[in-house]
Amino acid sequence: MRRIPLIQFGLGGVGRAVIERVLAAQEIFARREGMALHYVALCDSRGAVIAPDGLGAEDLRSLLAAKAAGQSLADLPLGYRQDGLEDIVDLAGVPGAIVIDVTATETTAPALQLALQRGYSAVLANKKPLAGPFALFQALTAGGRLRYEATVGAGVPVIATLRQALLAAQDQVQRIEGCFSGTLGYLATGLQAGEPFSALVAQAKQLGYTEPDPREDLGGMDVARKALILARTLGWPLELADVAVEPLFPPDLGAGSATDFLAALPALDASYRQRVAAARDQGCTLRYVAQLAGGAAAVGLRSTPLDSPLGRLQGTDNLIAFHTDIYHNTPLVLQGRGAGAHGTASGVLADLVALVT
Ligand SMILES: NC(=O)c1ccc[n+]([C@@H]2O[C@H](COP(=O)([O-])OP(=O)(O)OC[C@H]3O[C@@H](n4cnc5c(N)ncnc54)[C@H](OP(=O)(O)O)[C@@H]3O)[C@@H](O)[C@H]2O)c1
Known part of the structure; x- marks a missing residue:
């Protein structure tokens, strides 16, 4: 043995x-x-x-x-x-x-x-x-x-697929898009259903989906680290500071305590409602997306076609779409439970x- x-x-x-x-x-x-x-x-x-x-x-x-x-x-x-x-x-x-x-x-x-x-x-x-x-x-x-x-x-085999199924086969990766945060997925699905942003953050915190201080999730850095790891796995020599990060709150709202932050969130409800409506008018919905293309990585809230894999994603599931030379018209998509011990x-x-x- x-x-x-x-x-x-x-x-x-x-x-x-x-x-x-x-x-x-x-x-x-x-x-x-x-x-x-x-x-x-x-x-x-x-x-x-x-x-x-x-x-x-x-x-x-x-x-x-x-x-x-x-x-x-x-x-x-x-x-x-x-x-x-x-x-x-x-x-x-x-x-x-x-x-x-x-x-x-x-x-x-x-x-x-x-x-x-x-x-x-x-x-x-x-x-x-x-x-x-x-x-x-x-x-x-x-x-x-x-x-x-x-x-x-x-547990979704993102790295194994990238390394063993795509890179090892010399398939050129053109673009990667993904939703890698169960917490932000929960918020995006709730926004799509018309719920106020502040109420969704409070619910996500109560359900234990967020860190004790929700700014850690809403700031986007956790998703940025994941995008960076993917970029480096592709061989791109990026630093964390090279990843463009769109936080879900303006900097002045993040300055005080976690309690102050939660109390101030209703001030963002109207602008999120407008963004959701503008996306819907174009057949889209909002998703917090990591995008890698052309040697650059960015994470942020994106207007995403409703009939795309990311637009169809619901709740806390994670999804990654690999657009490659082989998976050209239809991306290679992996989806599943992306959080939980x-x-x-x-x-x-x-x-x-x-x-x-
Ligand atoms: N939860 C998820 O869904 C998920 C998904 C993907 C990846 N991850 C990652 O998995 C990791 C663990 O997550 P978790 O939810 O289990 O975190 P956690 O509950 O915060 O546990 C962290 C553990 O690390 C220990 N620790 C902290 N500093 C240490 C040090 N210097 N030396 C040795 N041990 C140390 C802590 O010790 P004490 O017990 O003494 O505090 C604790 O046992 C994180 O990096 C997280 O991002 C989590």
Whole structure:
């Protein structure tokens, strides 16, 4: 039985779902592939657990329960206070190890680089290390041992399709358009149905679709990072500052607290109602779209034909349309659940399997 040692950074919603999926897949994986997936280290923002022989299912389940209850690994009997992720890679890393980054911080980059230098592999759902300087993206992805399917479209196989179905086949990508935010998809569908912008933002926050501070979603940066990762996967040497970003609110509205921001949002309702009406008059609807063409990337609210794949998109689903030499008249379209811990975890697991099989 081949042993696959796993080191995981992050035990939030996605991190816990990854562990649950690994536990559920273990038996089939052992039987079909002759491989045993073993967690040798887990880290959260304060603590870590290191187990050179691998954590058993029972230990993993009790750690999951403790994390779901809001505890830190640092405070658990098995855990200790961690002093940097590079130390964890150094202490727990063994040949064949895979580092899984399911945090939401750019500070994991040095530990990822160390892991790759040591010959380990890595799987990311965390976009931030890949959306830093272009040179860092190149350094991280150069050897082909770092995979990042879940960073764009969560479980929808956007990166695999681009790399393996299009780029590997030398199909020239002319243009990519996509909706990569479940939250902004929810808002766009609600606007189309005639609901006020401010009420939709409040609903999305209540449903847990937005970050605690909705400006993080409405500012467009999360979609911009996804567009940047796609652009770089195409080989375009862009920086985040090169992505043109249209936020869904004017800068002066973003200056105060989150509560002030939400209270001020009704001031935008009339202008959104006008934009929706103007789009409808032209057979269009509004969608928050990432567009990549001619070496440039932009994200923003676009008037989109109702009879197009993006115009037909509803709710929190994600969609990507690849316009290429082969997929010329009709784009290659992928659509599906683009958010949620379990969809994202399935993208992570797919990368893990691809690395070891
Ligand atoms: N949720 C989705 O639908 C979705 C979809 C696609 C991609 N993603 C990406 O997946 C990642 C995880 O999302 P999430 O919803 O699980 O986030 P989350 O709930 O905020 O969890 C983040 C985890 O990272 C840990 N962490 C933070 N800083 C750390 C550090 N310096 N060292 C080690 N661990 C650290 C946190 O520790 P504590 O537990 O101590 O706070 C927490 O366990 C994000 O990058 C997100 O953008 C999410």
